[in-house]
Amino acid sequence: MLLRLTVLGLFYAPLLAVAGPDHVTTLAASCAACHGTNGNSVGGTPVLAGLDASHFRKQMQDFKSGVRPSTVMQRHAKGLTDAEIDGLALFFSQQPRRPASLPTHPR
């Protein structure tokens, strides 16, 4: 078993250059259901990609405290730590804005 792991490690060596996504990247991906891949919404919700980090942080903290009334966003903001909100603010501020599209219907 040990030998097999070592051998696999060797074979996967090219992947070592590509680190797995970190905690915040994986958490941010969870926002995609409503805000699109990497924050590029197709519409109906704000585009988070390229959003100013301090603006993002302020909105999320206001959702969390209730200063900004909301339906669903308070559920998410209240469940996140301040460090996670800061991490998400930085992550989304660094995402390039790209046009998002809907999948096509088959004929």
Next chain:
Amino acid sequence: MKLNRRDFMRFSASAAALTLLPLSGCARALRTQASPRVVVIGGGYAGATAAKYLRMWSAGRIEVVVIEPKPSFISCPLSNLVLGGSKTLADLTFGYDGLQQHGIQLVQDTVTAIDPLARKLQLTRGELPYDKLVIAPGVDFIYDSLPVLDNAEAQQQVPHAWKAGPQTVLLQQQLAAMPDGGVFVMSVPKAPYRCPPGPYERVCQVASYFSQHKPKAKIIVLDANPEITSKKALFAKVWAELYAGMIDYRPNSQLTEVDVAAREVKTEFETVSADVLNIIPPQRAGKVAQLVGAANVDKRWCEVDFLSYASKVVPDTYIIGDSVSAALPKSAHMATSQARVCASAILATLAGQEPDPQPVFANTCYSFVNARMAMHVAHVYRYDLDKKIMLPAEGGGVSVQPSEQEGQYAYAWAQNIWSDVLT
């Protein structure tokens, strides 16, 4: 790009190319050296998301193959709106071309056997070796207690309509053909089942349709559970206010017998006749999970490590989505959240790192109460280091009331999750 004859040929061609790969350990090692291969079984919300994020996060350095028998993706979320009349099944049907543009190989085929120790699986058209296997098979129906329903002919008479597709259209047609003054009977299985609020959203959608087209019709809900299992107060209020006098909800009503031809059901307490009968059967992990021996909890659901979604019993195999054994709602957003954590952990493992020691993710689930108004249940879930499971964080909950604003958010949710999962 539309799925056409040529695309199907391309599926066949890619399947053929894959089967030509040598299978000996030595040859496999050579292939692995080029790039590890992850095979994803199932192209629903969970499987498609895992495939996309594996490719995106690895910048294409991982070979990803998705095996899915169906030619296109049909969304279960929003499919109750087909019964309400505000959506068609075509609105909810999408091609897989967007995934192919990520370099994901789609193989339209069915898995017939899996050898997890040799890390290869059998398709109807040949063998396929893999380094890591992701299983996202959704749910399978259990007909042990109602064997008369375990055939296609009976399901034409008594649809389940719990996997979006022809069954959804069939139920819609039966409702349309039902006379005004008729009775629609729906049976809800004991939890856990796919989409906890789904049956109650369905009641709203059928009631919405009846209000407009068959105002004398009635709905009887035979729920095997002791109470409405999700958004209870909200659904009860909607039924009393929007659909007063139409809905008869009967808890603790597990079916004991079904007469398919007569459309009649029995519970421990009573016999109920229907004009349209919709039985949502009890559920378990999808067939492929059973095939590989991953459904180790009550022979129904799959026990996983919540840091990676690795099976607790089958090596190099990960399970995501509705098949997972967890106190988590079996929703589409949940399936995609699990898929991303799984993809992240697989990439970390392949890179020789430890997965994120404390994953956090979100789940948002909307239910439509008519064509325009919806309400949510939403939570952040956080890995608990002591219990080693995902637990809801503080601040989660449900809408104060259904609204048109949340209806718009619900459509935005659908469009964005489709975009995220399929493009």
